[in-house]
Amino acid sequence: MSVSAPPRPLAATGPPAPVRRAPKAPYRRWRPGPDDREVLWLYVLTRVGIWTTAGAVRWLFPADGNRALRPGSLFSPWEQWDWSHYLHIAQDGYFPAGTGPWTAGWDNREAFLPGFPLALRAVHVVVPHWAAAGALISFLAGGVAVLALARIARHQLRHAEAGRRTVLFLLLSPFAVFLAAGYTEALFLALALPAWLAARRRNWPAAAVLTFLASSVRVTGLFLMAALVLLFVLTARNRRDWRAAPWLCLPVLAPAAYSWFLYARTGDWMAWKHAQERGWYRDFHTPWEAWANTWNAAFHHTQPTGYALMWQAELVAMLVGVALLVLLVRRRQWPEALYTALTLWALGTSYWYTSIPRSTLLWWPLWIALAGWSLRRPRLRTAYVCVVGPLSTLVAVTFLTGRWAG
Template structure:
């Protein structure tokens, strides 16, 4: 997904995530149980922590500098970077007053899919403050996401503790601040993870409908679709189940409809891709070119240190993704491996890496694998909390103070 990033230099410097599916569970299993309530309590506590951090940022880093006698507004730390694009789309639409890519100074807003701005506009009808509406969407969506993630983890690892640990690892991950911001990550997970859970229960119509909504929020929804198709192909057994196959065409409807909308306004079927290229340098480069350009930006002292540090994080996140794919393939978890691989390919073939650390939030096989590992090695959870907790706070403060955090 697009992110705001520093300008490109004029001259470039030199454990498995799912087990074999069980039959569809009865409806009552969707109701929250004691384990779900513990997961929600963990979620609420971490929201208190992140909002306390945001409140401290208002006082420590006011917009007027060290001489300010009043802190910023309650939501000012959250109104950063991509939020401005979502807000403008929700307020004015994609092409206000006939403006567009043909207009000087155009902001390339068509690079952002309509799912989140539409949700923002709908919630704003009830919550007048735009940033509050965005925060509310992410808060509610995050709660749905962690419930689904915990159930997926318990389904796979067959351990009641697995759900809590998986959610803990996600909520303390370095880029967890983006689950609380008015961004797309929480909303996407609130649709994608229940879709995966429905697929595990062989409820393909529900899985397809949820994946369709997820595809309207992030382009990652297409990678989810590919994983669902592969999961269906490798698990469907009966003729009755194969009759559900046409449902898997549904998730492609959202991006197809958006492409049609953009073509009707711009005459360009690839307007989304071209906006990505203009605004975020997402034109195709080979993986080794992208790695080299990112490495140069990270370590060759050609960018400000704050940006360089984030590019170092991009490189680490890419290595984590590759390391995740290896055991998924080894254990023949083909759908999950395909999902992560497609994400890495999409983000790893631009001019340089952007958004990979944020995208780790969407790699539910990673958090489940860590939970499974920690069940076998009890000290891992303590080590993770001690290391990831400070990193998560560091990234949160970076983002909340308006610095580039990926």
């Protein structure tokens, strides 16, 4: 990672050195510039770090226990939790051999949207190992995502260092291991962040197509669509702009098509939601009920300590999200505030909180806000690296050893 040295003290005479500002629209060129290459270098270094951690986990925590004479396979640490659902969907589809919600022991796989499994099946054509295919998707998608995030940050903060700092905060965030796993976070960001860039350029067809694809990966794509609609309403200037409005309806077709697919096979238009309720207690509860239930799980000694610690992380992540929402409202960043509010509402109205820490990876305004804060208070970056970096390794080891990590 390239870290710029602190500026030297200025001489007693002479004007202060000018601050290098980012260009007004750095995302208009598609070819990576010097700042983009620095971001990619940072991304590669952190991938080396996380894969080194995974390699150590193979040797230190083998599946056969302390008496094992051989480590696990190269990809075994990554084959955890939700990965099995994506793998089974990619291999066998949603309802193999007539099985479904009516089958005893059903795994509720229809709770997962088809975007990532379809990508996994496509890459598997050229990468025979399934886990390797999933890792490759996340690696390539993550590279696209950090480039887009850096360009958004440089444009918003008007500072050349903003992109690198924003990406650093994201890649060292406590739950960043999920950007390297065969999960949906990296692929979603690789579609959602370029969609946001396209919208900022008022290229609404491109933004709509990318959001359509993002909506096939995670339901969060619908929240992104809502933010794009609000951004369009706030920035449309003339009749030519309004002609692009129908494009913004495109993203809703992805979940609509999936709902139709599920209805054709189960007779239930809400099969996706009902699978979420059966498997993950995502039935509706008021926000205060969800907070109370999560608090009880975290602190009332009703759950094993490993799970209780993660529910404590859920509570912290919710507080971070609420603080971010307040900040966005105060700054009148209404589209970003809407996106954040819808995400918090969806995650904060279940029986208890689930996967909110992972969802912080998708809150790009959070990482940009931290970068902007660190530009004003340089010690923040050092504190973040020293305090949050070890937490990121701890969560990575937790996930890679098969324990629940959110």
